[in-house]
Amino acid sequence: MKLSYFPGCTLKNHAKNFEDSALxxxxxLGIDVEELDRWNCCGxxxxxxxxxxxxxxxxxxxxxxxxxxxxxxxxxxxxMCYNTIKRSNxxxxxxxxxxxxxxxxxxxEDVKYEGxxxxxxxxxxxxxxxxxxxxxxxxxxxLKDLKIANYYGCYLVRPKEIGFDDLENPTIMxxxxxxxxxxxxxxxxxxxxxxxxxxxxxxxxxxxxxxxxLSSAINxxxxxxxxxxxxxxxxxxxxQKQTQxxxxxxxNIPILYFSQLMAMALGxxxxxxxxxxHYIDPRPxxxxxxxx
Amino acid sequence: MRTNITRQQIxxxxxxxxxxxxxxxxxxxxxxxxxxxxxxxxDQMDILPNQIIRFAQLGMGQELTESKSIWICAxxxxxxxxxxKGIDIAEVIEAIRQIVLRKRKxxxxxxxxxxxxxxxxxxxxxxxxxxKFTS
Ligand code: SF4
Ligand code: SF4
Numbered sequence: 001m002k003l004s005y006f007p008g009c010t011l012k013n014h015a016k017n018f019e020d021s022a023l024x025x026x027x028x029l030g031i032d033v034e035e036l037d038r039w040n041c042c043g044x045x046x047x048x049x050x051x052x053x054x055x056x057x058x059x060x061x062x063x064x065x066x067x068x069x070x071x072x073x074x075x076x077x078x079x080m081c082y083n084t085i086k087r088s089n090x091x092x093x094x095x096x097x098x099x100x101x102x103x104x105x106x107x108x109e110d111v112k113y114e115g116x117x118x119x120x121x122x123x124x125x126x127x128x129x130x131x132x133x134x135x136x137x138x139x140x141x142x143l144k145d146l147k148i149a150n151y152y153g154c155y156l157v158r159p160k161e162i163g164f165d166d167l168e169n170p171t172i173m174x175x176x177x178x179x180x181x182x183x184x185x186x187x188x189x190x191x192x193x194x195x196x197x198x199x200x201x202x203x204x205x206x207x208x209x210x211x212x213x214l215s216s217a218i219n220x221x222x223x224x225x226x227x228x229x230x231x232x233x234x235x236x237x238x239x240q241k242q243t244q245x246x247x248x249x250x251x252n253i254p255i256l257y258f259s260q261l262m263a264m265a266l267g268x269x270x271x272x273x274x275x276x277x278h279y280i281d282p283r284p285x286x287x288x289x290x291x292x
Numbered sequence: 293m294r295t296n297i298t299r300q301q302i303x304x305x306x307x308x309x310x311x312x313x314x315x316x317x318x319x320x321x322x323x324x325x326x327x328x329x330x331x332x333x334x335d336q337m338d339i340l341p342n343q344i345i346r347f348a349q350l351g352m353g354q355e356l357t358e359s360k361s362i363w364i365c366a367x368x369x370x371x372x373x374x375x376x377k378g379i380d381i382a383e384v385i386e387a388i389r390q391i392v393l394r395k396r397k398x399x400x401x402x403x404x405x406x407x408x409x410x411x412x413x414x415x416x417x418x419x420x421x422x423x424k425f426t427s
Contacts (some may be wrong), residue, residue, distance in 0.1 A: 008416075009415045009416065009419070010414045010415050010416040013414070013415065014415070014416075015414065041415075043419070043423060044416055044419045044423060045367070045420050045423050045424060048314075048367070048382070048383050048386040049313045049314070049383075049386055049387060050312065050313060050314070051312070051313065052390075055423075078416070080416060154368045158369035158370070158372070158373050159369045159373055159380075160372075160373060167373045168373075191370075192332050193332050193333075193368035193370065195366060196366040196367075196368070196417075196420065197366065197417050197418075197421040197424060197425075198364075198366050198421075199417050200400065200405070200409070200417055200418060200421040201405075201421070201425075202364075205333075205336060205364075209332070230414055230416050231414065231416045231417055231420070234413065234414050234416075234417060238412075
């Protein structure tokens with residue numbers, strides 16, 4: 001199985017821990033991944049107004065890049081890229097007139113987009129194509145006694161068109177956690193918004209959210225919180241600094257990408273985890289539990 | 293709050309613009325309040341999501357374009373997936389933001405952000421912030 005891969009901007013710097021651990025895991029699972037040539041930023045958010053076609057160009061251009069690889073499937077890792085590209089894809093697929101305008105605007109492209117690429121998230125691929133039972137067989141270091149609160153946030157599950165999992169009670173990350181031998185911790189804030197890009201000019205608001213979400217996970221017994229979005233990661237990890245300043249009784253908790261947990265269980269090298277990119281260092285806990 | 297409602301306001305171009313940009317039928321809302329009940333940002337808002345829909349129905353453009361709420365909403369889509377009438381409230385709020393931004397009134401002034409502030413956050417935060425809050 002060979003996959004065309006769209007990384008997106010943040011995976012190449014702040015979220016290198018996400019990318020490297022995901023790619024290492026896929027390698028361990030025997031999957032070939034090929035990064036798209038000349039991919040561009042997807043725009044990070046879906047263009048929500050009916051008349052704003054221009055912002056669908058960036059996502060559609062990446063779908064053209066996928067076609068140029070003779071592929072009809074694009075794999076994404078970042079939940080925001082996934083949401084943006086998938087929704088743009090659905091938008092142009094259901095509206096030929098918009099698609100024609102977009103193709104016209106990109107007249108210099110050799111390939112026309114015809115709605116013929118499927119946008120997938122790694123979690124979907126793990127579940128539907130590789131299949132969880134096959135992953136389970138490749139686990140060399142089960143995440144025994146690690147209590148993991150899976151935080152889904154917004155873009156992996158909403159709106160309905162994403163059709164990824166249950167809207168109110170998604171479970172795909174929890175299912176993966178138990179396949180890896182970990183213990184999934186249910187908590188009521190798993191789909192509550194972290195404040196997203198409000199983090200740029202409303203740090204205080206994000207500190208409140210981080211406090212609410214993480215305190216709930218901690219109170220339900222979590223050792224770590226697992227995420228699938230680099231913006232959630234930043235807000236829940238780095239913003240613990242502001243959270244602690246505002247709420248002195250707040251206890252820190254390490255944040256990990258689901259791919260890091262998977263890479264650990266599949267026996268990937270610690271280098272692929274890039275723990276140096278974490279504000280809250282997960283290493284002391286992971287060492288204590290014997291995972292690294 | 294005391295406000296005057298006029299037939300003229302209700303049939304104003306503002307209402308038509310919101311409906312066009314958001315693709316929503318504002319009158320479908322029966323004010324159950326479910327959108328506001330589940331919104332994680334209500335504690336910061338001056339006009340709640342269900343009130344935004346009501347104000348939009350009534351053509352209260354000034355109140356909406358000057359509200360704090362439109363910049364507090366992070367398009368988390370919780371309201372959309374819960375509305376029993378299938379209204380995309382987040383799209384209505386986006387339409388109001390766009391009406392303001394398209395007059396070149398940026399909410400976040402890129403020039404005012406310090407280098408430290410910009411370097412601290414990942415690209416995904418900056419790009420999405422600029423996409424949502426600048427023209
Ligand atoms: S949930 Fe829907 S119907 Fe109920 S108040 Fe909000 S917009 Fe109106
Ligand atoms: S999309 Fe906006 S209004 Fe709706 S629940 Fe989220 S923050 Fe609240």
